[in-house]
Amino acid sequence: MANKPQPNPSDKPTARRRRLSRDARKEEIVLAAVELFSETGFDGSTRDIAQRAGITQPLLYRYFPSKEDLIEAVYEKVYLDRWDPRWDAMLVDRSFPVKERFQAFYEEYTQTVYDPVWLRISSFAALRNAQIHDWYNHVVQEMILKPLVRERRVELGMADEFLVARDALEAPWLMHGGLLDYGMRRFILKIDVSDDTSAIISQALDMYLMLTQSKMEAAQAYT
């Protein structure tokens, strides 16, 4: 029974044929792909994407030569433009204490990153060994964590060394990773955690600040 393919009615777009510009259509496909991939991972089917975009599946191949190309486009869509250029200046504005600066920053940053779509897609990408995720970690390190280390040094009256060694980054990474993990628990696993993001950020920052202070005091005790 049902030997003949009998095209699935859900394959067909519900609405009447619409003609869109190349860019507009491409955008709709990518958006649909982001949505599906965030749910199912990158194994989501091109037919499912097409259905969500309200088009037929072969049309997708007019815009992306292969599924892998579409995945690349999804990476770009999800990873790029998450960085607000204001933040660069914000993090090094020494008219405010480090705690205040980074508290304000992380409150904005987490608003961008504590998003199920972002959290899920970036997890899937990391598991696929997508190099874009490496690149993103590098951005975090250069744009957030190294400035944090430097600014904290200055605040503690230490030498204003531009270079930040790998080992000095472990503490900020611990803090940053803890915050990411909190986002996963709250928005992906949907565990009943505190919903006071500000308090969580404050605590994470305090941990780092106290650790650096105690380290400096220990170092001073030597001299």
Next chain:
Amino acid sequence: MANKPQPNPSDKPTARRRRLSRDARKEEIVLAAVELFSETGFDGSTRDIAQRAGITQPLLYRYFPSKEDLIEAVYEKVYLDRWDPRWDAMLVDRSFPVKERFQAFYEEYTQTVYDPVWLRISSFAALRNAQIHDWYNHVVQEMILKPLVRERRVELGMADEFLVARDALEAPWLMHGGLLDYGMRRFILKIDVSDDTSAIISQALDMYLMLTQSKMEAAQAYT
């Protein structure tokens, strides 16, 4: 060309037919599945699993009624028996300071958990919304984090309250999550991080211990 299926030679087990006991064969299949799923996620094919197990694909269905059942078995294999019963006593042995106890514990615990197979499969499971991952988080909370909070309270001379409120768990979760994130960066993303696990653990614990101390001092200032 090649219209006839022409069974893939790689489908066939290389060695001659071996008869195994039900349990032994089942175990081999699960091990192969763990291996494959940790690489590809749970979309890895049953044929691929069979090949790795050195059997034909339909045989798999004699042991597991469906792929989902096999996945359940993989969950159990990976999640269970990761807890060493010695740890229970270890964490509440007050003849050692909290730092020392939890340092020793985390050094053993991370040896279990900083394993690419475990890290990847548990990530895939979390993204699949597998309830086993919720269960595991619950175990972490009850077996590690709540004891940590309680023991630290005692060490700081606070009331030995058995109950640990949700908010009191955020700081230990931040620390624990940071350690997990370190494992991901090091063993999954293969980023060049410090390979001194002990030092990382020590730093993470220090962060928590300092935070709790300062909180207690702040509370005492009120009284």
Next chain:
DNA sequence: CAGCTTATTTATCATATGATAATTTGCTGG
């Protein structure tokens, strides 16, 4: 409004995949 460009659809392939039925063969007990 005719005509053309090209966005979009229909039809179709080859292969991959989960699952089942029928057949073969390894092994153990009598």
Next chain:
DNA sequence: CCAGCAAATTATCATATGATAAATAAGCTG
């Protein structure tokens, strides 16, 4: 040593999936 239970294989299905070629039609331009 051989009978028979059950482990294992072969053959096969139905469907899903990435991808391509040919047919259709939307909408702009002269």
